[in-house]
Amino acid sequence: MSDALASKAMETNPLKQFPPARILGVETSCDETAAAIVENGRIILTSTVASQVDLHAQFGGVFPEVASRQHIRTIFPIVETALQQSHLELDDLDAIAVTRGPGLPGSLVVGMNMAKGLALGSGLPLIGINHLEAHIFSAWLHWPPVVNGAAGNVELKPAPHFPLIILIVSGGHTELVLMEDFLRYQRLGATLDDAAGEAFDKVARMIGLGYPGGPAIQIAADGGNPRAFAFPRAWLEDTWNFSFSGLKTAVLREVRRLQEQQQPLPIADLAASFQEAVVEVLTGKTLRAAEAFGAAEILVAGGVSANRALRAAVYAQSSIPVNIPPIDLCTDNAAMVAAAGYYRFVHGQRDSLAIDVQPNWPLTEV
Numbered sequence: 001m002s003d004a005l006a007s008k009a010m011e012t013n014p015l016k017q018f019p020p021a022r023i024l025g026v027e028t029s030c031d032e033t034a035a036a037i038v039e040n041g042r043i044i045l046t047s048t049v050a051s052q053v054d055l056h057a058q059f060g061g062v063f064p065e066v067a068s069r070q071h072i073r074t075i076f077p078i079v080e081t082a083l084q085q086s087h088l089e090l091d092d093l094d095a096i097a098v099t100r101g102p103g104l105p106g107s108l109v110v111g112m113n114m115a116k117g118l119a120l121g122s123g124l125p126l127i128g129i130n131h132l133e134a135h136i137f138s139a140w141l142h143w144p145p146v147v148n149g150a151a152g153n154v155e156l157k158p159a160p161h162f163p164l165i166i167l168i169v170s171g172g173h174t175e176l177v178l179m180e181d182f183l184r185y186q187r188l189g190a191t192l193d194d195a196a197g198e199a200f201d202k203v204a205r206m207i208g209l210g211y212p213g214g215p216a217i218q219i220a221a222d223g224g225n226p227r228a229f230a231f232p233r234a235w236l237e238d239t240w241n242f243s244f245s246g247l248k249t250a251v252l253r254e255v256r257r258l259q260e261q262q263q264p265l266p267i268a269d270l271a272a273s274f275q276e277a278v279v280e281v282l283t284g285k286t287l288r289a290a291e292a293f294g295a296a297e298i299l300v301a302g303g304v305s306a307n308r309a310l311r312a313a314v315y316a317q318s319s320i321p322v323n324i325p326p327i328d329l330c331t332d333n334a335a336m337v338a339a340a341g342y343y344r345f346v347h348g349q350r351d352s353l354a355i356d357v358q359p360n361w362p363l364t365e366v
Contacts, residue, residue, distance in 0.1 A: 018346045021094040024118070025338025026079065028111030029103030029131045030171075031056055031067045033074040034334035035082035037093070041137070041342030042156055044145040046085040047335040050074045057211045061201060068106030075114045082334075085145075090122040097341020100128030101361035102172065108357035116353050125350045127341045131332075132168055132363040135301040136179065137343065138325040138336035160323050165295040167286045168363075169310070170302035171197030171212075174282075176240045176289050177363065179299075182343050185364045188289055189240025196278055197304045199244040203251050207270050217271045218307055224272030229254060231277040240289055247277050275309055283313040290320060297321045306330035 020040050027034040036047040052070050056062050083089065098115035101108060112128075119126040142156050164179040174191040194202070197214055204213030209220060231250050234243040251274055258265055290298050298318055304310065306327050315322050329336060 018343075021342055021345055022088070022092065023127075023338040023341040023345060024079075024082070024090075024093050024096045024124075025129075025134075025334035025336070025341055026075075026096065026098040026111045026115045027131075027134070027332055027334040027337045028071045028075065028107045028114075029099045029101070030107060030332060031062045031070075032332040033071050033078050033111075034332065034337075035075075035079040036334035036338050037082055037086045037088060038141065038335055038338035038342060041339045041346075042140050042159070043142050043154060044335045045088070046082045047145055047333055048078050048081045048085070049333050050078055053212060060205060060211050062104070064104045064106055067104060068110055071107055071110035075110055079114060079118070090118065090124065093122075093124060095125040095127055095341060095345045096122075097127045097129050097337050097344070099131050099134065099337055100355065101358035102131055103357075103359060105357060105359045108359060112355075112357050120353060125345065126353060126355070127344050127349050128351045128355050129337050129340045129344065130361055130363055131337075132173060132175070133183075133185075134336040134340040135168055135170070136166055136177075136299065137339040138301055138329040138333075139299050139323045141325065141329055141335055141339050143326045143329055160299055161296040161321075163293065163295050164297050164299050165286060165290040165293060166299045166301065167282060167305075167314075168302045169196045169282060169300065169304035171195060171201065171214075171304075173302065174242050174244075174304075175363070176285065178289075178293050178295075183347060187362070187364050188293075189242065189285075191242040191244065192236075193243055193245040194248060196242070196244060196282060197302075199248050199278065200304070202248055203271075203274050206252055206255050207265055207267050209267070209271070214304060214307060217275055218309070220268050220271035221275045221309070222268075222272075224266070224268030224270070226272040226276035228266065228269035229273035231273050233277055233281050235281065235284070240285060242281065242285065244278065247274065275307070279307070279309045279313050282310060283317060286314065287317055290318070295320060297323055300324045301330070303331045 031052040034049040037045045166177040176188040178186040201213035209216035
């Protein structure tokens with residue numbers, strides 16, 4: 001990496017000066033097989049993702065055994081492609097970062113074994129990464145990937161400034177986190193039942209939309225009235241927790257009522273009203289937390305952060321800067337794993353080849 005590029009990367013981090021490093025990231029926590037190479041925790045040199053969405057659509061959701069078998073078929077060519085596209089060899093890298101958890105056990109094992117094999121064969125350090133932390137560090141990344149040889153001309157956006165209030169929203173997680181510095185997290189609250197993405201999937205099935213539910217509901221909602229149905233909002237006052245089971249039940253009751261009356265389902269209105277209820281609570285609690293904890297910025301990450309209504313609401317209503325990754329970095333990818341791996345690497349983390357996956361690994365115990 002050029003001295004100019006290293007200097008530019010450091011300029012975006014006024015709080016700490018970190019050394020340059022290239023990290024290979026491997027991600028197989030659910031149904032995407034991905035590999036990426038990231039420089040300095042910010043610059044994506046290559047990012048490859050093989051999605052299994054079409055494969056699992058026939059089941060209406062991710063089928064774990066199918067996912068793990070598909071990862072086995074795909075993991076080697078995906079990693080090989082990442083190296084070829086970057087025009088780098090393993091000897092040109094500094095470490096290998098791999099998602100250790102949370103996620104589907106069988107899927108995680110495939111990525112972990114691939115990363116262990118690469119680390120053993122190359123002698124590179126191995127770094128196990130928490131999937132939720134990886135989503136957070138997607139906000140530090142430059143997108144799209146840098147064309148080989150042109151990295152010195154990259155204009156990086158400013159890095160997020162601490163303290164951050166982070167809303168992590170995905171198919172399996174909905175959490176509010178206070179991040180005071182690199183690798184320092186305090187979980188403020190989380191869902192008590194369904195994650196936001198899980199609620200999207202379940203409601204999509206109720207009203208006859210396809211999988212994955214998030215994009216399907218977003219498309220349907222574009223043509224609907226978000227105030228057509230007065231679905232409940234679970235504010236859970238005096239906590240930073242979330243709950244979406246009551247909302248999901250309310251949609252189910254409305255669907256059954258309409259079916260009993262032999263009325264056609266107003267799918268667009270149902271989708272828009274449900275989406276509005278979810279977005280209002282996610283946005284409202286995030287903004288309140290930012291004010292309560294004196295946040296310098298708000299960061300929204302995870303698959304559901306790709307939702308247009310959520311993005312628009314947070315941007316429009318926040319009085320402080322908002323950082324939401326580009327759509328391509330919201331869903332599972334390996335660039336975010338490599339970015340988190342970089343910050344773990346420069347802070348001294350090195351993991352043994354004896355480490356195992358942790359399917360229920362929390363971001364923080366507090």
